[in-house]
Amino acid sequence: MNSDPFADWDGSPTQARILQRQLARQVLLHDDFGSPRRYAGVDVGFEEGGEITRAVAVLLDAETLQPLAHAVARIPTVMPYVPGLLSFRELPALLQALAELPETPDLVFCDGHGIAHPRRLGIAAHLGVVTGLPTIGVAKKILTGHHGELAETRGSQVDLLDREGGVIGTVLRSKDRVRPLIVSPGHRVGLATAPALVMACVRRHRLPEPTRLADHLASRRQGSAATQALFPF
DNA sequence: GCGACAG
DNA sequence: ATCTTGTCGC
Numbered sequence: 001m002n003s004d005p006f007a008d009w010d011g012s013p014t015q016a017r018i019l020q021r022q023l024a025r026q027v028l029l030h031d032d033f034g035s036p037r038r039y040a041g042v043d044v045g046f047e048e049g050g051e052i053t054r055a056v057a058v059l060l061d062a063e064t065l066q067p068l069a070h071a072v073a074r075i076p077t078v079m080p081y082v083p084g085l086l087s088f089r090e091l092p093a094l095l096q097a098l099a100e101l102p103e104t105p106d107l108v109f110c111d112g113h114g115i116a117h118p119r120r121l122g123i124a125a126h127l128g129v130v131t132g133l134p135t136i137g138v139a140k141k142i143l144t145g146h147h148g149e150l151a152e153t154r155g156s157q158v159d160l161l162d163r164e165g166g167v168i169g170t171v172l173r174s175k176d177r178v179r180p181l182i183v184s185p186g187h188r189v190g191l192a193t194a195p196a197l198v199m200a201c202v203r204r205h206r207l208p209e210p211t212r213l214a215d216h217l218a219s220r221r222q223g224s225a226a227t228q229a230l231f232p233f
Numbered sequence: 234g235c236g237a238c239a240g
Numbered sequence: 241a242t243c244t245t246g247t248c249g250c
Contacts, residue, residue: 043240044240044241045240045241045242046240046241046242049242049243050241050242081239081240081241082238083237083238083239083240084238084239086239086240089240090240111239111240112239112240113239116239117239118238122239123239123240137239139239139240140239140240141238141239141240142238142239143237143238143239143240144237144238144239176250177250182239218241219241219242
């Protein structure tokens with residue numbers, strides 16, 4: 001598994017953007033995976049006032065959506081948050097957590113955008129190109145792009161468009177009357193397939209199970225009763 | 234030059 | 241993202 005997400009990056013934001021444009025050309029926007037048996041949900045949280053980056057990867061059975069295992073990786077934070085450069089801050093820890101799972105997932109749901117990004121390389125797309133795995137970006141807010149009206153009912157969706165009117169993602173209402181999710185392909189997944197897969201993973205909450213479980217472990221502190229109920233192992 | 238800006 | 245209690249609504 002490739003653990004060098006930034007090739008020979010010199011650490012500058014300027015070169016990071018150049019690297020993004022190059023990697024974006026390697027993104028595959030068509031379905032390229034069989035019947036997935038295992039899903040993974042990944043997310044990142046911070047400790048010590050941001051000094052430590054904590055990444056979480058959860059492995060789920062694609063059929064039942066039940067968690068099978070999870071891994072946590074803690075490393076010193078490498079870079080501050082810069083809009084558009086999120087992957088440079090979170091990918092190092094994320095790759096470590098993903099590598100520690102007992103099994104390689106067939107599809108990864110990532111907290112953040114896929115190609116719905118200024119240079120078409122959000123963290124989900126970057127993660128996909130680096131690992132070669134099919135990935136989908138599930139974000140809670142728009143980073144870039146615009147869209148038309150969206151109905152209030154569960155399952156409603158509308159295209160997210162870039163400045164030229166090109167489709168870069170889907171604004172998806174996962175539940176009645178909740179803020180919509182912004183779904184976009186990361187790698188090896190089509191624009192129409194991404195939102196369909198996300199909806200198939202939605203149960204009782206706004207976030208699809210893979211991302212919801214990872215988010216829970218990444219943000220909250222361990223040991224809580226709620227956490228114990230979600231991860232009986 | 235003036236906003237907008239994933240987590 | 242994170243600092244933080246209770247509270248209103250489905």
